[in-house]
Every structure is written in structure tokens, then in C-alpha cells.
Amino acid sequence: MILSGPGAEFNDEKVLLHRMSAGDTNAFSTIYKLNSPKVYYYALKIAKNDTLAQEIVQDVFIKIWGLGEQLNSIENFQGYLRIVTRNYTLKVLRRIAIEFQASKMTTHNYQEGHNDTEEYVIFKDSERILNEAVEKLPAQQKLVYQLCHQEGLKYEEVAERLNLSKLTVKTHMQLALRFLRNYVSNHTDIAVLIILLNLLSEKN
Template identity: 45%
Template sequence: MSVSPLHLEAELLRRISERDQAAFRLVYDKYRKRIYTFSLRLLKSAELAEEIVQETFLKIWLMEDELNKVSHLEPYLVTICRNKCLDVLRQTAKALKSNHIRTQNWSESHNETEELILLQDTNDLLQAGIERLPTQQKRVYQLCRQQGLKYEEAAAEMNISPLTVKTHMQQALRSLRVYMNTHTDLAVALIILKLL
């Protein structure tokens, strides 16, 4: 009379629950390759697949009394393995997301810092250019561009015609563009032109 595979499995599990290393070795040798292949297919990493094999069989070794409740060992091992693989994938996704957020935040703050420094340098350079303008052009630029007055309002303030204000403004802008272009590189010049 032959013994059924399920009966053999149940006997092996009983022996494992009693800390029988020979029985554990039999189960390990029989299912190790199946668990490894399953893990490797999910994780795409031989190293992680090996870890999952070790963790899966360690869980079986530590179960003791609960092993008596297992009726089909292979699907049970595959379920443990799958759950451990999913844990690894979740942890990896979480770590990647966290790294991406940190990298993105660092890049954004790093870029903002660079932009602030560049903008401050540009404003300093622009201010130096304004200081070099002839008196009338400087006054028109300050009234119209810095204080936001219209040409007519600046003309009334300076006691000159709106057409003269417009002419002074055009000359001031031309002078500032030349000054800025001779004192900055191309990237800064493009930012300056937006400011002007």
C-alpha cells in the first residue's frame, strides 16, 4: 500500500514543526527552485530572489504549530513568496518615489537659488547702467519704468512734452541694452531684455 503525497507532506510539516532539520531540508530541496524562479520573475533580481527564498523558508521553519493547518504546501509556499515579493516591490516603489521627491525638491530649490542670485546680479548691473544714463534719460526711465507713470504723467512731472519723454525713453533703453550686452553673457542678457 502506497502513501499519498499529501500524507507525506503532512508528515514532513509535522516533523518540521518539531524542529526536524532533515525534514526541513527535504522540503527546502524540493521547493527551493520553484520559489527562486517565481521570485526572480517578479523581482528581476537574482540577489533579491535569493533573499526571498531564505525568508520564505525561514517563515516555514519558525511557524511551529501553524504548520499543522497547512493542507497543500506548494501553493502555501508560493503565497508566502508572492507576499514577500510584493513587500519588496512596494518598498522599492516607496523609496524611488521618496528619492524622486527629494531630488525634485533639491533641484527646484537649487534652481531657485541660482535664479535669485542671477536676478540679483542682473538687477545690480541694470542699476549701474541706469546710473550712467544722462540726467534726463535717467529721470524718464525712473518715472516710467520704475514708478510706473505714463508718458503724459512723466511729461507733466518733468515739465516737458510727452514726445520728448518718449524720445528719452527710447534712448535710455537703447543705451541700457548696449551696456547690459557688453557686461553680461548671453543667458543673462536674455533675462535682462525681459526686465527692460
């Protein structure tokens, strides 16, 4: 069915969605071909990861296919695609960050046997970026950060070791974290950023 004139594209889309809602795989194939590049672009813009964006395209369209008759109630399909892609991409990135924390991938005990996984690549990237940022800290802030975050000392313990007041240690730490957050925000994609920002929370 070919329509022409004002609103033809919209009407074609509505017809395709209606046919899709009834289980028409040809209509689904057409919708997929027309819109998968847009979904890929939306996902890539957020995730900054080609492999992840490609996987998200597949998952988003599987979700859309599963809507069935609900497809008929979608008034703005393009807007719907953007929202679903954004939400799903952020959900995937949050899951990656949670899995990183749960598996303690930020410790030196992470097994080298996992080094062929995408998660390990992202982990090593986050580790590299954070190390770069730490090296750029002023000497005192760097020392306080290393004692607090890397050795796990409390502010009181760091203050005693460095012969500083607890308030001074806290100030150094807050300044260090502010710099590190800004640095990683400007030097990484969102998957790594979520992980690093979780790591760069004040813990004392």
C-alpha cells in the first residue's frame, strides 16, 4: 500500500504498526529497516559503544514486536522509539555498573581469565582513566586520596598519619574528588563514567 501527499509517511507508519500488531512479520521487517539506524544512533549517542549499541537495537525491536496490539495505541512512534531506546540504554549501563561492583572488578583480585570480555575492556579503560586523573592531582590531594580511597583509611587516621587536622584532610579529599569527577566526565563514555562516579563517592 503506497500513499502520497501530506501525512503519507505518518499514515504508512500507522498502517505498518497496525499490521505488525496482528503479527505481520513483513511489516515488522519494514519497520525495522526504516528505523533501526535511528535506534542505533540514539543508543550510540548515549553509550558511546558500537557493540553495545548494536545489541540494544536488537533488544529494542524485540520489545516492540512483543507489544502486539498495544502498538495501535502509540500516537508518536518516533518519539516512542527515542524514549524506549534511551531508557533501555541507561538500564543496560546501570546493570553493567552494578555487575562491576558486585563482582569486585575494581580490586586487584579480578581474574585475568576474563580479559577477553567486553566488561573487562570497559573495566581496564575505567582503571586507566582514573589513574590518569589521580596523577594530575596536587601532591597533598593525591596523597590524601590514595590513603582514603586506595588504602581505606578514615579521615581521622589520615589526619594522624600526616599530622593534619581532620577538617584539612576532608577538604583535600573533597577537592580531589571534585577534580577527579570533572576529569572522568570529560574523558570517557557513559558506561565507564557511571562506574567511575560510583567509585568517586565520598566514603568517610
